[in-house]
Amino acid sequence: MTTELPRDIKLASSEKQIDQSSSNWLPPGLALQKVDEKIMTLNVGPQHPGSGHMRLIIQIDGDYIVACDPDPGYVHRGEEKMAEYRNYITNIPHLERPVIHDSCNILYPYVLGVEELLGIEVPERAKYLRVIGAEINRCIYIMYWLAIYGIFLGHSTMFMWPTGDRELLIDLMEKMTGARVTHSHFVPGGVRNDLPANFEDVCLRQVNYFEKRIKEYAAVFYDNPILISRTKDTGVLSRQDAIRLGTTGSVLRASGVDFDVRKKEPYDVYDEFDFESIVMKEGDSYARSKVPWLDMMESCRIIKQALEKIPKSGSVRVKLKPNPKGKGFDTVYKRVESGRGSLGCYIVSDAKPEPYRLKLSVPSFRNLIALPYLLKGEKLGNMPAVYWSLNYWPVEADR
């Protein structure tokens, strides 16, 4: 493990002075670069089974990667600009689009911020409902991520099992909110609907079974000797590098930094639950792949505690006053712990129905920055294992 950040890495696009005005200019990766004859440039993506909605420009020398230039932006849809043209309520359905699997968590900081701008207090029952929704969504997201991690390593059973078990929780969310993935459940002032009748019993049963199922993954995936030999000591990110590169979430916690927004800055009722913040020391791909799996078990614990502590009755939403008389320009920044790490939302309000400016600080983009540093010197076979262990969701990074 090096304590110093490998600053000698130069990315492919930064090596050449890009002169876009010249007639034969081509985007990075497509332009013919004068490189060593031994170096082969590979475009991994966007039409590649191992890339997602993005492109990695990889230069390989034999089987070793000498440089990697991530090229996101293929699914940029201008969420932040769109938010400036819609009022605070109509922003809800489109703001969850970047990560539809984690749609409660990506709305969470926005909703918290709007509540602080309005200065309204959320009913106690709604806070617990939000925690339940957010934790179930975290599990749904991590299961999807885990399935793709399995198939990236060539483990087709690990693709099918999480995709199937994820249905348990999707059914729960469908009962709770009426939609399978894009719930639009969190609104400023609470949640949209109350729970259906008998939800607590169904939820407890499904979550207990889910917990039992995810423990079985250890036998087929996490304790698998081939998996361990492939991911141990590959793509090692030291504690200092993880902090200096600004990574977050499971990547940061796998490198030995105990940082969980739910613990450090508890929002809503997270300070009332007894749960662990998973930290591993190794900082390699194996640790990064194991932290989200252990996170899911903690999420199950939180859901079960929340089902016990939730007030049995009460309103779940406060009425919003139309166009509150504002205080002029006002800003708010809120962050939550999403399935990928700390997800922040910065809102600038000018006391109009629409936000003046909305900025999403997404964990995916922050984790992607570590990729060129991790991939340098790795073998090509390690590329999917390191890339997807960063807990990166291409659509969220592009926003």
Add this chain to the structure above:
Amino acid sequence: MSVIAPNFKLSGFIKSLLDNIFWILLIFVLAGLPAVFMILLLIDLPIIDGELLTPFLALSYLVNPTRLIPVIHAFLTTDIFRVIAFPGFGFAALLAASVIFVERKMMAKLQLRVGPFYCGKVEGILQLMGDGLKLISKEIIIPAKADKPIFWAAPVLFVATAAAFVALIPVAPGWVVADIDLGLLAFFAVIGFFPIITILSAWSANSKYPFIGGIRALFQMVSFEIPLILSLLGVVMLTGTLNLSEITESQSNFPWIVFLPIGAIVFFITMLAELERIPFDLPEAESEIVAGWLTELSGMLYGLVQLGSYLKLYAFAALFVVLFLGGWNGPMIVPAFPEQIITEGIEMGPITLTLDGLESLLSNTITQEMLNGTLWFVLKTAGVIFFIILPRGVFPRVRVDILLDLGWSKLIGLCFINIFIALGLLYSGVLGPGGLQ
């Protein structure tokens, strides 16, 4: 609800059918029949029971089962039957097709899915046929800068080499396409072709991912051929022959896996690597190099490579059975053919049908031993194939460096241990060339 084309007319439909029949008959009479007779003039007609088998006689045999049996008997003993049907290409392709179906259903059960379900009403049994039709109907796209002759030839060569491999396998006593004294050596020669074909196909595509996949395949196959060959030396030492039929006969009492378990395990692992099965499917690693050396193949060229690889799978499993599990040897479980039918014939109401050539057919060609041997061979092969498929559900893919380390250091070391065990058995007098004594 069926939808009929708006301008559909039954009379027009019948007229088109009649037109088609008319033209088919006309072309058949004017061109087809003369062609058939020209072919018949050129080939030698066989003599059966002292009579020359003319086409007219062959047609008259069709209505008389008594006279048909000698024709069938004569056909079963020809080389063309052995090459095409049994134990050659047809038998292997049938087994390979059933392997694909079983693999899909088995993986589905392991992964809590259903698998192929709709095509063919019963558990998706016709899915493979549907896939084949789809592949045939697909356009074959060839990269612009590809070396076209080699790119076209490589999939065909792949299937041909796999079929040549199948020809070496003895299925039942006396039932083998090529019964050569250097059978095992011929097998080593045939598997030496696969890396060459792979790298030819990969290189001729002139594309990056196939090239990387081809190089990986070359690495993998060449480095695993050495432990593959060394692991079989123990069997050759104990039997003292390279003829696969004789190796099978030497195991009438004990299969060699009892004495040479290490050799069998090494052979099994190298077999997985040669077949590019998970966990050694690096040449086709999807998330790293798209589809490896198959990336640019499309349509039936891809289908041919798949057919070839499943033929190869069958052939390797069959070779494992022949070398380590005793081939066709097994307890007699096939019942004898009822004597009554041979001696007295079949009573069909008032008539009694006596079949004259049946006795010679049953005692010379389709004997009880042959049926029993085939049954045991197929059962054992199915068992080995089950264990070849199984790792796909449990293991991820290994990495190149781990693979090469496994092949060059660990497996070769185990091979030498296996050879020393064989030498020990030989010189201590427990076993000698020719089997248990």
